Amino acid sequence: MARKRVAIFISGRGSNMQALIEAAKNKDYPAEIALVVSNRPDAAGVAYAREAGITATIVDHADYGKDREGFERALQSVLHSSGIEIVCLAGFMRLLTPWFVNKWQGRMINIHPALLPEFKGLDTHARALAAGAKIHGATVHFVSADMDGGPIICQGTVPVLEGDTPTTLAARVLTVEHRIYPVALKWLAEGNLRVTDGRCSVRGTTIPDGIIVPTAASSA
Numbered sequence: 001m002a003r004k005r006v007a008i009f010i011s012g013r014g015s016n017m018q019a020l021i022e023a024a025k026n027k028d029y030p031a032e033i034a035l036v037v038s039n040r041p042d043a044a045g046v047a048y049a050r051e052a053g054i055t056a057t058i059v060d061h062a063d064y065g066k067d068r069e070g071f072e073r074a075l076q077s078v079l080h081s082s083g084i085e086i087v088c089l090a091g092f093m094r095l096l097t098p099w100f101v102n103k104w105q106g107r108m109i110n111i112h113p114a115l116l117p118e119f120k121g122l123d124t125h126a127r128a129l130a131a132g133a134k135i136h137g138a139t140v141h142f143v144s145a146d147m148d149g150g151p152i153i154c155q156g157t158v159p160v161l162e163g164d165t166p167t168t169l170a171a172r173v174l175t176v177e178h179r180i181y182p183v184a185l186k187w188l189a190e191g192n193l194r195v196t197d198g199r200c201s202v203r204g205t206t207i208p209d210g211i212i213v214p215t216a217a218s219s220a
Contacts, residue, residue: 001030003029003030003031003032003189004030004031004032004085004086004188004189005031005032005034005035005082005083005084005085005086006020006024006031006032006033006034006035006084006085006086006087006088006185006189007034007035007036007037007078007079007082007084007086007087007088008020008033008035008036008037008049008087008088008089008090009036009037009038009039009075009087009088009089009090009092010036010037010038010043010045010046010090010091010092011038011039011040011043011091011092011093011094012040012043012044012045012091012093013043013044013045013048013091014036014043014044014045014048014049014090014091015090015091015174015177015178016088016090016091016111016177016178016181017033017036017045017048017049017088017090017091018045018048019177019178019179019181019182020033020088020090020181020182020185021033021048021049021052021054022182023182023185023186029182029186029189030186030189030190031086031185031186031188031189033049033054034054034055034082034083034084035054035055035056035057035078035079035082035084036049036054036055036056036057037056037057037058037059037075037078037079038056038057038058038059039058039059039060039061039071039092039093039094040058040060041058041060045090045091046058055082057078059071059074059075059078061094068097069097069099071094072096072097072099072100075100076100076103085107086107086108086109086185086188086189087104087107087108087109087143088108088109088110088111088181088185089108089109089110089111089143090111090181092110095147096143097145098145101143101144101145102145104143105142105144106142106195107188108142108143109140109141109142109143109153109184109185109188110140110141110142110143110148110150111138111139111140111177111180111181112124112138112139112140112141112148113125113138113170113173113174113177114127114128114136114137114138114139115135115136115137115138115139115155115157116139116141116148116149116152116155117148117149118133119131120147120148120149121147121148123166125166125167125169125170125173126166128160128169129160129164129165129166129169133160134159134160135157135158135159135160136157136158136159136160136169136173137155137156137157137158137173137176138155138156138173138176138177138180139152139153139154139155140152140153140154140155140180140181140184141153141200142195142200151195151198151199151200151214152199152200152214153184153187153188153193153200153202153213153214154180154183154184154187154202154207154211154212154213154214155180155211155212155213155214156176156177156179156180156210156211156212157176157212158172158173158175158176179210179211180211183208183211187202187205190204190205191204192204192205199214200213200214201213201214
């Protein structure tokens with residue numbers, strides 16, 4: 001089976017991008033990272049991708065002012081010309097319109113640093129601490145027009161420790177992000193994810209220890 005061609009969207013250093021690139025170095029991994037797209041020319045992840053031999057393209061949202069459609073049509077053009085089949089958002093700090101999301105429905109995923117549906121949006125670690133959360137973590141989900149609201153693919157958790165700060169908590173959650181994102185992309189590329197009535201299930205594969213899926217998995 002041919003490996004799925006994947007584009008990763010970034011806005012910064014792209015640490016989750018790096019985790020996906022490392023996973024895809026294994027020739028048995030069902031996806032290849034064919035393209036990295038940044039909406040910021042100064043994103044540190046661009047240099048990392050190029051050093052890894054991956055095409056990295058800048059589509060600067062600032063060039064389009066308030067023309068979100070123009071920006072997204074430029075993104076779509078780059079994806080189409082590169083033969084991309086799956087899009088992974090990895091710290092991509094732009095909200096995408098329903099027009100773009102619908103084009104990639106079921107083929108675009110995101111990593112969020114919280115246990116959705118709790119703490120959507122920004123500043124998740126500080127908000128978790130302020131709320132007195134005892135467990136925190138990260139979620140990989142399909143992208144929908146509702147911010148951080150698409151079907152959950154999988155999650156990983158960490159305990160919230162006494163004396164934690166947003167910085168210390170973020171560091172532990174980031175380790176979880178780097179573990180669960182490559183697994184979720186693998187499942188998607190293999191065709192092992194099904195979405196029914198807004199809920200995602202995993203079929204035809206085993207669930208690694210420490211990874212939570214929202215519905216009972218089946219090996220059938």
